[in-house]
Structures are given as structure tokens and as C-alpha cells.
Amino acid sequence: DLRTSIDGFKFDNVFMNASGVRCYTEQELDELVQSDAGTLVTKSATQAKRLGNPSPRYARLELGSINSMGLPNEGLDYYLNYALNFQKAHPDQPIFISVAGLSMEENLAMAHTIEDSDFNGLVEFNLSCPNVPGKPQTGYDFDRTQEVLTNLFSFFTKPAGVKLPPYFDLAQFDQMAAILNQFPLKFVNSINSLGNGLMIDPETDTVLIKPKGGFGGVGGAYAKPIALANVRAFAQRLNPQIQIIGTGGITNGRDAYDLILAGASLVQVGTLLQEEGPAVFTRLKRELAAVMQTKGYTQISDFKGQLKTL
Numbered sequence: 261d262l263r264t265s266i267d268g269f270k271f272d273n274v275f276m277n278a279s280g281v282r283c284y285t286e287q288e289l290d291e292l293v294q295s296d297a298g299t300l301v302t303k304s305a306t307q308a309k310r311l312g313n314p315s316p317r318y319a320r321l322e323l324g325s326i327n328s329m330g331l332p333n334e335g336l337d338y339y340l341n342y343a344l345n346f347q348k349a350h351p352d353q354p355i356f357i358s359v360a361g362l363s364m365e366e367n368l369a370m371a372h373t374i375e376d377s378d379f380n381g382l383v384e385f386n387l388s389c390p391n392v393p394g395k396p397q398t399g400y401d402f403d404r405t406q407e408v409l410t411n412l413f414s415f416f417t418k419p420a421g422v423k424l425p426p427y428f429d430l431a432q433f434d435q436m437a438a439i440l441n442q443f444p445l446k447f448v449n450s451i452n453s454l455g456n457g458l459m460i461d462p463e464t465d466t467v468l469i470k471p472k473g474g475f476g477g478v479g480g481a482y483a484k485p486i487a488l489a490n491v492r493a494f495a496q497r498l499n500p501q502i503q504i505i506g507t508g509g510i511t512n513g514r515d516a517y518d519l520i521l522a523g524a525s526l527v528q529v530g531t532l533l534q535e536e537g538p539a540v541f542t543r544l545k546r547e548l549a550a551v552m553q554t555k556g557y558t559q560i561s562d563f564k565g566q567l568k569t570l
């Protein structure tokens with residue numbers, strides 16, 4: 261039994277895509293719906309459609325990936341329409357919409373659009389896109405994060421959470437958790453990619469992606485210990501009503517198990533889903549169920565957050 265829930269929203273299993281991966285077009289979203297994923301999130305939306313950065317803008321690495329997509333997306337209305345149609349056909353299968361405005365004003369305008377719509381799923385406010393030149397990640401500016409959330413929750417009443425960048429100092433976890441705990445968030449999603457990494461092709465002495473001189477967000481196995489630390493650190497600091505979505509470093513069912521041990525209620529798959537396609541969810545479900553069986557666990561709550569220390 262891999263079922264889970266967030267704020268009364270029930271999901272058939274703990275697995276979903278990470279936003280950005282295979283969730284750009286209706287066709288990709290439909291393929292996620294058809295897959296064994298427990299739910300899905302749409303590509304981070306801006307108000308208007310965007311083409312994003314020049315290609316190549318994604319590269320596979322030995323242990324993961326690097327990307328600087330630059331927020332290519334079809335615009336909020338496209339994803340909101342998809343979600344409204346989906347919820348009509350599948351009223352018992354809640355999904356997520358991801359929102360990533362390039363300014364606070366754009367985020368608030370999109371939040372108003374969603375608030376005024378019939379959308380009845382969850383909204384992921386992405387405070388951690390590293391790839392738009394000249395636009396720093398909100399999640400690394402604590403005062404700005406406080407300001408965005410204050411303005412947002414002055415009117416926004418639908419179930420919402422935030423997607424955060426990775427933090428690396430325990431004082432950052434203390435400060436960010438103290439901010440997040442002031443708001444009626446339903447979830448916190450950690451982590452987005454390791455921002456602004458760089459890899460070099462040894463044959464040509466060249467960077468691997470074109471935007472920003474080769475700098476881009478790193479995902480995959482490189483992210484696993486950072487993701488675990490961020491999930492664990494927030495699980496230890498956030499109000500218990502705020503559930504955690506664990507993202508980063510999943511290549512097999514044991515990786516998902518580890519994120520859940522650290523405190524995650526749902527887990528998102530990015531690089532691995534990009535590389536293997538939506539059939540990966542079938543394998544991950546089987547592998548997670550096998551780990552649970554070995555441990556004698558029958559449901560997620562048997563081990564969620566039960567990480568042991570020495």
C-alpha cells in the first residue's frame with residue numbers, strides 16, 4: 261500500500277514528476293496521467309507563453325543532468341485549462357499546478373487567476389528557478405520570501421505550497437522554517453536543482469549547455485544527500501500541518517524510501533523521469549514496495565519520518 265495524502269488530498273501512491281520534466285504539453289501531461297504516477301504537476305507557468313533559453317539547454321551527465329531551460333512554458337491559462345478539464349473527468353485525482361512568475365507582481369496576478377477559477381487541486385509556488393538571466397531565486401532572499409508569502413496569503417485561500425532551492429547551512433533552515441511557519445502552507449517541496457553548476461566536455465574543453473555560459477541547475481544522483489538533508493531539516497522544523505514533498509536524487513525505490521524516512525509524504529522524480537520516461541513509475545513503485553516488504557512495513561506511515569540517528 262503506497263497511498264499517501266496531503267491536507268486531505270489522497271494519492272494512489274507517493275510518486276509524481278518534478279515540475280519541468282515531461283509536463284510541458286497536453287500530450288506529455290496525458291502520458292503522466294496514463295502512467296503509474298500517483299499524481300502530477302504541470303510545468304512552471306508564467307502569465308504569458310515563453311520559449312525559454314537557446315538550445316542545447318539540457319545535458320545528461322554521468323550521475324544526473326544539468327539544465328538551463330529558462331522557463332519555456334505555454335502560459336498559465338494553458339495549464340489551468342488542462343487542470344480544470346482533468347478535474348472534471350477525474351474528480352478523485354487531485355493534481356498540482358506550478359507557478360513561477362518572474363516578479364512578485366506576476367506571481368500575485370497568477371495567484372488571483374487561480375483563486376478566481378474553479379481549480380480544486382494544489383498550487384506549487386516555485387520560489388527557486390535558477391535559470392532566468394537577471395532573476396535571482398526568491399528562495400535565497402529571505403526577506404523577499406517573507407514579503408511574497410505575506411502578499412500571497414493576504415487573499416489566496418486554495419491549498420498551496422512552495423518549491424524551495426537547496427540550503428546548505430543550518431541557520432538557513434532555521435530562518436526559512438520560521439518564515440514558512442507563519443503561513444497556511446499545505447506543503448513545502450525540497451529541493452529544486454543544485455543551482456548554477458557547471459560541467460565540461462573533456463574532448464572539446466567546452467561547456468555542455470548554451471545558456472549563461474554553461475551554468476545550469478544540476479539534478480540526479482548528485483542531489484541525493486542535499487535533498488535528504490533539506491527534507492530532514494524541514495521535517496524537524498516545520499509545523500506538523502505542513503507536509504513535505506521530497507525531490508532530488510531518486511534513481512531507484514530505495515532512494516524514494518530514504519526521502520520518506522527523512523520525512524517526505526510525496527516524492528518527485530526529475531532527471532530519472534527525463535531519461536527513462538513515464539514507465540519509470542512502474543519500476544519505482546515495485547522497488548519501493550519491495551524495500552517496504554523486506555522491512556516488514558505495509559504502509560507509508562509505518563516509516564515516514566522514522567529516520568534513526570546515532
Ligand code: DHB
Binds near residue numbers: 280312
Ligand atoms: C526552470 C528550471 C527550474 O529549476 C525551475 O524551478 C523552473 C524553471 C527552467 O529553466 O525552465
